[in-house]
Amino acid sequence: MAEKEIVYVISDSVGETAEIVVKAVASQFNGGHVDIRRNSYVEDTEDLEEAILLARKDHSLIAYTLVVPALKEYLDKRAAEEGITAIDLLNPLMDAFVKRFNKEPRHRPGLMRRLDEEYFRKVEAIEFAVKYDDGRDPRGIARADIVLIGVSRTSKTPLSMYLAHQRYKVANVPLVPEVAPPDEIFTLRRGKCVGLIITPDKLNAIRKERLKALGLTSQANYASYERILEELDYAEKIMKRVGCPVINVSNKAVEETASLILDVLKMERSSNR
Template identity: 75%
Template sequence: MTNKEIVYVVSDSVGETAELMVKAVTSQFNGGNVEIQHISYVEDIQDIKNIINIAKYSHSIIAYTIVIPSLKQYLDQKAREEGIIAVDLMNPLMEAFTQKFNKDPKHQPGLMRRMDDNYFRRVEAIEFAVKYDDGQDMRGIQHADIVLIGVSRTSKTPLSMYLAHQKFKVANIPLVPEVPPPDELFDIPRNKCVGLMITPNKLNDIRKERLKSLGLLTEANYANFNRILEELDYSEKIMKRIGCPVINVSNKAVEETADLILAMLKKRGVQL
């Protein structure tokens, strides 16, 4: 038997949590000469047998995060039989949750990793929405889950960000009579594109308020009623040409419009 100090970090998932905890403990002993050996994705009894056979011939401790009850019980039993110290890093806290909050654990390995993946997908979607906001880069149209089109002040940007927090990559394109729509709009599946419409009076009020907030005259062409009618007529023609679903956002909150968009796309067969 070697005198080398070893901690076997054992997990039925990646085992990053266990390794961090073991490193935190070893730091309290100035790191010592402890060697950490990582054994991940333990999934059956044979894996446990192999670990026990290795550990019993070394100067070692087993630190583990195993949430599958049968594997945990087998590891505890065999460790006791062989005189090996095996420390369960998760079960005491899981039992506390069960007792105090009256909830049962799922006993499924890898759930934290899935949560992390969801987090990173959300961050990626938010970065996508920022990069492809307001037609800054038309290449985003091809890679987006959802493409929003409409005239200025139809909530394209807030909708993009809200949907991004739901992990959808959204590009939004402003429709302006003087600027031809990008060819990419007509190349994507039309059921991934959503048109946003609004009543002329509502848009007029919104644009006037926007000009006021910027310290500009409300008589500017941006809020001119005839100009608004022209823009809305133009955008309607583009939406009909694409054949995309259209939502009137006049009296809808961003959350309500987002729910409608997802429902419409799902109904049209888009995988969300």
Template identity: 75%
Template structure:
């Protein structure tokens, strides 16, 4: 009876990358019938010895993704001593990066997992910004890292999305004289909230353009100076009541305002 064909997948991380590579190669031979035994989170020489002990009496290959030089060298040495075929799946490409791009690898395990975690945090923050945009659900105020408040057309939504891409959960609340601000706004720490103000002239200009884009007349009360002054006065009263920092966004790009927000928050707390 033929001895079972085994590939030991050894990694200082989860080992998913190595296993996928092994499976891709295995499909080219006998329909991919090979047994894969994964050894994850290899952190010291003893972990490697455990794999060597299992592998030396088998008809097997060790396929590994180990980036810590001392562990890699030890595995190569022990595999050679026991006449076990060991394949480094990362080093040839890492050497190519070093040679061609003149870059030095970090040699830190689990970097991919860190990148994945960062990615999913960003997606979660973006979904949060969409869900709690424009005061749709006041419950988001108490869950947010940052709460933006201000009158309509002070870039609350673009700022929310920009900050979400930096992995901050942002809720924004429009301040309108006819609508009482949500109670949650006065329950959160003042350091969680940022007020956005704008000059009446600039807001009038922006709102006229907005009305034009919607096919509406520029004389609508939304863009009238009287209405704008009322809204700004109401908003400033709310901001003073909240006690939050205030930023004038009149002639600032979204990136510039976001930078100021992060500077203000950095003084208040550590991210």
């Protein structure tokens, strides 16, 4: 079996970008059988020198993503001296950005990784919102950044998901007269919990539409005025016990309510300092 070709990937960050590009190119040659040897978090010329000598010994080439100018210049110079092909994967495009957009790059390694971390935080928040939706597991209440409480159809789930996309971990708890709320909501510190209320007329209309979508009669107790008033009265009492701010979601878009939630919690936390 023929030995794999070797490519040294050098980066002053993780090196994932360079490795992905090398794999994409390698896939065009003999099924992509290439041995990628990554040298990550290169900080000085000593780190570069080690990779250069290995590449020379293996008759390999180097693909690199170096945003620190001094490291790039050193690698280009030494690779030329050793007769090694060194491919710069970032700077040609960076130069094009400078010329076209008239802006200078930061020359700071790891910025892409920070963007990735933001993405993973958002995914984690979304998974959290799904796991602790509708009071499924009260253990999430203590771990949440925000806890939403309210009767059914006050947009708790859509708000949880919207805020999750902004990287907030949100748990929501339905308030139902027949079911005691979890003890955890009464021990939350100020600035974490928000109560959601709605006018009886609006809730009645929403619940009727919900029943219609489910193929059920609109006369069900779920949408009756008497039931709705009972639930809203119960929810108000619970919110007073919790001592949380309350937002009326009637006729408000999810985006508007989410913004209000963040504003009132910010004020709550500020006044609690």
